[in-house]
Amino acid sequence: MITTDICIVGAGPVGLFTVFEAGLLKMRCHLIDALPQVGGQLSEIYPQKPIYDIPGYPEVKAQELVDNLMKQIEPFNPSFTLGERVDYLAKQDDGSFVITTSDKTKVHAQVIVIAGGLGCFEPRKPVLENLENFEGKGITYMVKDPEQFRDKKVILAGGGDSALDWTIFLSDVAEKVTLVHRNETFRGAPDSAAKVFDMANNGKIDLILSSNLTKIAGNGHLQSVSMKNKAKEEITVDADYLIPLFGLSPKLGPIAEWGLNIDKNAIEVDTTDYSTNVERIYAVGDINTYENKLKLILCGFHEAALMCHSAFKYVYPDQKLSFKYTTVNGVNAF
Amino acid sequence: MVTFEVEDHDGNRQPIEAPDDMGLSLMEVLKASEYPVLATCGGMALCATCHVEVLEGKDGLGDATDPELDQLEGLPEMYDTSRLACQIRISDELEGAVFKLRGEDQ
Ligand SMILES: Cc1cc2nc3c(=O)[nH]c(=O)nc-3n(C[C@H](O)[C@H](O)[C@H](O)COP(=O)(O)OP(=O)(O)OC[C@H]3O[C@@H](n4cnc5c(N)ncnc54)[C@H](O)[C@@H]3O)c2cc1C
Ligand code: FES
Numbered sequence: 357m358i359t360t361d362i363c364i365v366g367a368g369p370v371g372l373f374t375v376f377e378a379g380l381l382k383m384r385c386h387l388i389d390a391l392p393q394v395g396g397q398l399s400e401i402y403p404q405k406p407i408y409d410i411p412g413y414p415e416v417k418a419q420e421l422v423d424n425l426m427k428q429i430e431p432f433n434p435s436f437t438l439g440e441r442v443d444y445l446a447k448q449d450d451g452s453f454v455i456t457t458s459d460k461t462k463v464h465a466q467v468i469v470i471a472g473g474l475g476c477f478e479p480r481k482p483v484l485e486n487l488e489n490f491e492g493k494g495i496t497y498m499v500k501d502p503e504q505f506r507d508k509k510v511i512l513a514g515g516g517d518s519a520l521d522w523t524i525f526l527s528d529v530a531e532k533v534t535l536v537h538r539n540e541t542f543r544g545a546p547d548s549a550a551k552v553f554d555m556a557n558n559g560k561i562d563l564i565l566s567s568n569l570t571k572i573a574g575n576g577h578l579q580s581v582s583m584k585n586k587a588k589e590e591i592t593v594d595a596d597y598l599i600p601l602f603g604l605s606p607k608l609g610p611i612a613e614w615g616l617n618i619d620k621n622a623i624e625v626d627t628t629d630y631s632t633n634v635e636r637i638y639a640v641g642d643i644n645t646y647e648n649k650l651k652l653i654l655c656g657f658h659e660a661a662l663m664c665h666s667a668f669k670y671v672y673p674d675q676k677l678s679f680k681y682t683t684v685n686g687v688n689a690f
Numbered sequence: 691m692v693t694f695e696v697e698d699h700d701g702n703r704q705p706i707e708a709p710d711d712m713g714l715s716l717m718e719v720l721k722a723s724e725y726p727v728l729a730t731c732g733g734m735a736l737c738a739t740c741h742v743e744v745l746e747g748k749d750g751l752g753d754a755t756d757p758e759l760d761q762l763e764g765l766p767e768m769y770d771t772s773r774l775a776c777q778i779r780i781s782d783e784l785e786g787a788v789f790k791l792r793g794e795d796q
Contacts, residue, residue: 401736474730482766516764538768543760602766605739605794606730 358435360386361671362664363455363465365442365611368396370641370656371471372425377664379432380682382690383671386463387434388455390441390476391604392498395422397642400477400604409654421653431689437461439500441476443610451636451670467667470616470623470632470639471656474606482513482569482600494578495598499526507531509594511581513569514601515539520548522599527561534562534593536569536583564591572598611643619645629666630659636670638663692780694787697745698725699795703788708780716742716789717776726795733776738765739794740775747787751778767792 362378364371367389375385393399398407398418406415413421440457445468447453455463479497481487487495499505499522510530512523515537521544523535535552542549556563564583570590571582582592608621617624617633622645625631630638640663641656649655668677692710697703708719717740720727728739738761744751748771754762758777762768772792778784 397730401731402734405734405736480766514764516760539763543756543763600766603738603764605728605737 357454358386358437358461358463360384360435360463360465362386362467362469362667363388363453363463364469364471365455366396366471366473366641366643367391367394367436367438368471368473368641369398369422369425369653370473370660371396371469372422372429373657374469374471374640374660374664375429375432375434376425377661378667379429379434379689380685380687381664381668381677383467383664383667384690385432385434386437386465388437388440388442388457388461388463390439390458390478390609392439392500394426394436394438395419396473398422407653409652411654431687433689437463439498441609445614445637453636466636466670468637469660469663469667470611470637470643471641471660472608472611472639472643473641475608475611475621475643476606477604478607478609479600480602480605482602484569484572486572490572490574490578490598493576494574494596495572495600497600499599502526502529505530505597508596510534510597510599511536511593511595512599512601513537515542515544516601516603517544517548519601520544520552522601523552523561524548524555527555532562533560534564534595536564536567536581538566538568540565562593564593567591569598569600622649628662630663631666636667638667692782692785694747694784694789696720696723696725697788697790699791710780710782710784712780714780715776716778716780716784717774719780720775720791725791727775727791728794729776731776735761735774735777738762738774741765741793742773742775742778743769743771743790743792744773745771745788745790747784750781750783750785750787 361383362385364387367387403419440459444456509532511534513536527533555561567583567585570584573580581595584590623639625644627646640659642651693707730739731737735757
């Protein structure tokens with residue numbers, strides 16, 4: 357079990373900055389995010405978009421802001437669990453919590469901070485009968501460990517950059533890679549699209565264009581995937597794995613079941629310290645709601661600072677916190 | 691004012707009247723009419739959660755832009771009639787059109 361002072365659910369910009377504010381007060385953080393990378397909406401939805409309302413930056417690209425936040429929290433050595441959704445929360449007798457993720461990782465913490473933004477980014481799923489039965493048994497929506505696909509027959513579906521990139525990457529790992537795409541052309545990066553066409557021409561991969569997935573079959577584990585082209589001809593391809601890559605969409609998910617006061621998909625908080633109705637659980641950033649709430653990165657940063665000063669009493673019950681400017685002590689690691 | 695119809699996820703159709711001189715997008719009108727449109731990115735053609743199908747009146751809409759097609763093509767289901775509601779401006783060309791909600795609800 358991972359042990360930490362503060363467990364932060366969500367590694368978006370606000371979750372990341374919470375590590376900095378906590379670190380200044382000598383509180384250690386562990387972050388969990390359902391996405392395989394940090395950055396939340398900034399990295400997932402708009403990495404290349406310029407942002408103009410971060411103090412001190414007349415203009416900064418979303419991904420650059422995330423990279424800088426990572427640099428800023430480096431001295432505090434946070435630990436991460438990425439690619440796993442936080443599912444359960446269990447209160448311990450001493451008031452602390454144990455969090456369990458979708459992959460059964462457990463984290464013990466004195467304080468929980470929900471910085472879950474719009475919720476979990478969940479994969480968009482193709483409409484296929486029996487899909488759920490094969491999830492984790494051949495169907496996966498994310499490539500966490502490419503080695504899982506070594507010497508296997510893999511079918512990827514989708515036409516965006518991630519479908520192209522993973523097709524190229526897995527062609528060197530898997531026994532056979534097939535890419536199924538609804539159209540004749542790709543709108544992803546032209547370089548990657550050209551490479552995929554090249555690989556198909558050289559027989560390195562199979563490319564099935566103008567086709568949609570229609571059926572999956574197997575006995576306990578996926579064995580074949582069927583698809584139909586525009587002329588309604590159906591073909592079936594043997595497969596150990598199917599990786600549908602149709603992007604992600606946010607859903608509030610399991611946090612809704614934790615007994616927190618929720619209003620329209622957001623967690624109600626007390627604006628003096630952004631605490632929720634459950635002691636030792638705080639909510640900061642886009643996931644919380646209060647009168648006049650603004651869903652801005654700037655506001656989330658402010659909330660993180662106040663929240664950490666309040667959480668100090670749970671992590672160091674015997675110490676009194678006296679406020680000092682960061683410039684007084686500098687940014688000192690533990 | 692312009693009047694068009696909207697078919698929700700359950701197949702119910704209802705007429706909507708919207709001002710055609712305020713530069714509103716179809717996504718904004720759908721939200722204002724309390725349809726459960728997620729519209730995560732706020733209308734920047736970055737999230738595709740405002741996906742609609744144009745059942746009637748496609749000709750009045752003009753072609754989808756590249757960023758719009760980029761998003762639509764990333765979806766598990768895309769139809770010849772698919773559009774992003776946030777990229778459709780409300781204008782008198784929409785008179786009599788019929789839209790079906792396809793995007794994710796809240
Ligand atoms: C297109 C667009 C443009 C924007 N432009 C600006 C701008 O210019 N300026 C500005 O200030 N704001 C802007 N915003 C808003 C800004 O992106 C948000 O305010 C900010 O991302 C909120 O940060 P966050 O850390 O609270 O949440 P998020 O960025 O949403 O991150 C939350 C993270 O929590 C994870 N998560 C949620 N639930 C779970 C769970 N159960 N288990 C594991 N992980 C979980 C999610 O996977 C996600 O990574 C924009 C938003 C969009 C969509
Ligand atoms: S609201 Fe995001 S694409 Fe339309």
